[in-house]
Amino acid sequence: MRIGTLIAERSKPFVSLEFFPPAEKEALPDFYNVVARLQSLNPLFASVTYGAGGSKQDRTLGVTAELVRMGITTMAHLTCVGASCERLSLFLKSLKDVGVENVLALRGDPPKDGNFSPSDSSLLHASDLARFITDEDPAMGIAVACYPTPHPESPSFASDRKYTAYKLKVADFGVTQLFFDVREYFALVSDLQALGVEKPVIPGILTVQSFASLRRILSLSGASIPGKLYLSMEEADRKGGAQAVREAGIAFAARQIRELLDGGALGVHLYTLNRADICLELMDRVGSL
Numbered sequence: 001m002r003i004g005t006l007i008a009e010r011s012k013p014f015v016s017l018e019f020f021p022p023a024e025k026e027a028l029p030d031f032y033n034v035v036a037r038l039q040s041l042n043p044l045f046a047s048v049t050y051g052a053g054g055s056k057q058d059r060t061l062g063v064t065a066e067l068v069r070m071g072i073t074t075m076a077h078l079t080c081v082g083a084s085c086e087r088l089s090l091f092l093k094s095l096k097d098v099g100v101e102n103v104l105a106l107r108g109d110p111p112k113d114g115n116f117s118p119s120d121s122s123l124l125h126a127s128d129l130a131r132f133i134t135d136e137d138p139a140m141g142i143a144v145a146c147y148p149t150p151h152p153e154s155p156s157f158a159s160d161r162k163y164t165a166y167k168l169k170v171a172d173f174g175v176t177q178l179f180f181d182v183r184e185y186f187a188l189v190s191d192l193q194a195l196g197v198e199k200p201v202i203p204g205i206l207t208v209q210s211f212a213s214l215r216r217i218l219s220l221s222g223a224s225i226p227g228k229l230y231l232s233m234e235e236a237d238r239k240g241g242a243q244a245v246r247e248a249g250i251a252f253a254a255r256q257i258r259e260l261l262d263g264g265a266l267g268v269h270l271y272t273l274n275r276a277d278i279c280l281e282l283m284d285r286v287g288s289l
Contacts, residue, residue, distance in 0.1 A: 001073065001141075001142030002101060002140075002172060002274055003044070003045050003073060003093060003102045003143065003172065003173065004172025004199075004200070005141075005172075006044055006142055007043065007044070007172075007173060007200050007202075007266060007267070008200075010267070011125045012019070012163060012289060013042070013163060013261050013265070013267050013268075014044040014266070014289065015041050015042075015046045015049050015188075015267060015268055015269075015270060015283065015289065016044050016046065016202065016267060016269045016270070017038055017043045017046045017047070017270050017272050017279070018036075018046070018047045018049065018204075018255075018269060018271050018272055019031075019035065019046060019048055019049070019063070019067075019274055020038075020048070020049040020061040020273075020274060021048065021062075022059075022274070024123070025059075026185035027134065028063075029156055031063075032070075032174060032248070033270075033276075034169075034207070034274050034275070034276040035070065035072070037276040038144055038280070039070070039071075041280070043072065044073065045072070045074065045102070046067055046072050046073070046074055046075070047074050047076070047077060048060055048064045048075070048102055050076065050077035050078055050108075051078055052108075055246070056075075057091065059078060061076075061091070061098065061206070064076045064095065064100050065099070065100075066282050068098060073102070074100050075102040075103060075141070075143060076080075076095055076102070076103050076104070077101050077103070077104045077106060078092075078103045078106065078108045078121040078133070079107065079108030079129075080108050080125070080128070080129050081086065081107075081108035082232050083116070083123055083129070084102050085123070085233045085249075086120065088129075088133075089136055090125075092133065092136055092137055092140065096140070099140065100142035101139070101140060101141055102142070102143065103141070103143070104142075104144070104145070104168075105126050105127075105130040105142055105143070105144055106126050106129070107120055107125055107126045107129070107146055124168055125253050126144055127144075127163075127167045127170060127171065130154040130167065130170045130171055130238050131145060131170055131289045133244035141172050141173055142171045142172055143165075143174060143175055144170075144171040144174050144175075145174065145176070145177060145186060146167075146174040146175065146176045146177070146192075146201050147160060147164065147176065147177045148179040148181075148184035148185050148188045149179065149184055149187075149223065149224050150179065151261065152222035154247070161188075161191045161195065163196040164188075164192065164193040165192055165196070166199045168192065169197065169199075171199065172199065172201060173200040174187070174200070174202065175199040175204055176200075176201060176203050176204045176269075177204060177221060177223060178204050178221060178223050178271060179194060179203070179204075179205040179215070179224075179266075180223065180225045180226060180229055180252075180256070181224070181225075182203075182256055182259045182260055183200075185203045185260060188201065189201055200266055200271045202265070202266065202267055202268065203260050203265050203268055203269065204269045204271055205256060205268050205269065206253075206271040207245050207249050207253040207270075207278050207279075208233060208249030208253070209242070209249060209273070209275070209278065210237070210246065211233055211242070214230075214233055214240075214245070214259075220261065229252065233248060233249070234243075244262070246278070250278065250281055250285060251285070254282055254285035255283055256283075257286050258287075261289065267289075270282070
């Protein structure tokens with residue numbers, strides 16, 4: 001079933017999960033144990049990140065197929081990086097063959113040299129990919145990414161909002177990049193509504209696990225963080241190390257989720273980092289949805 005339909009039919013808040021396939025096949029048993037433990041959260045769906053090309057793509061397909069067999073509504077990530085219409089068409093068919101009926105359409109991250117050079121000139125943007133998927137398989141559910149603060153490559157705040165609205169018009173729903181200020185999420189939703197977009201936008205939540213990982217995440221994602229929160233995490237690291245930051249990160253994420261749900265968010269999408277323990281503790285702190 002299309003996830004957009006599941007969201008529309010839902011009468012109470014939900015949690016969904018993101019996983020990434022382990023790099024080595026020897027790690028798959030432990031990975032599937034993590035997934036099984038997190039099934040206790042009764043996720044509305046789970047998404048699986050995408051390795052472009054070759055064995056990484058095969059690993060993504062294998063993981064999504066196994067999650068479907070585990071009874072989880074699964075959404076596969078797809079990117080424009082290294083993609084061609086022919087390869088995408090084959091991969092979409094493979095997804096459908098294993099029971100995957102939803103994809104997250106992404107442009108994808110540029111290579112380390114910082115230059116994005118698509119393999120197919122018709123697949124420059126996530127919106128191009130979303131339209132291709134719709135043309136290829138009209139029954140396939142589609143989600144797109146949304147940025148509470150503008151994408152690092154956006155020329156302006158206004159243009160970022162307009163492009164996000166454009167993407168959402170060809171998708172069922174959106175999932176946000178991680179953020180640390182709930183006001184940014186609600187401003188995004190309000191701005192999109194002002195542009196005539198009423199599609200659901202699910203806030204993406206990542207729990208800070210260490211101060212080093214926080215700095216790395218901010219560098220890679222381009223996300224912003226309130227100065228007070230950054231300083232509190234820095235102080236926790238100085239006084240108690242990674243364990244203190246982990247505790248502070250869980251406490252902050254629990255408050256963030258509760259504020260989002262109390263403010264009207266339909267659910268939350270957890271960036272699990274394949275860590276069952278932290279996600280379970282986090283949702284235990286949040287309490288009943």
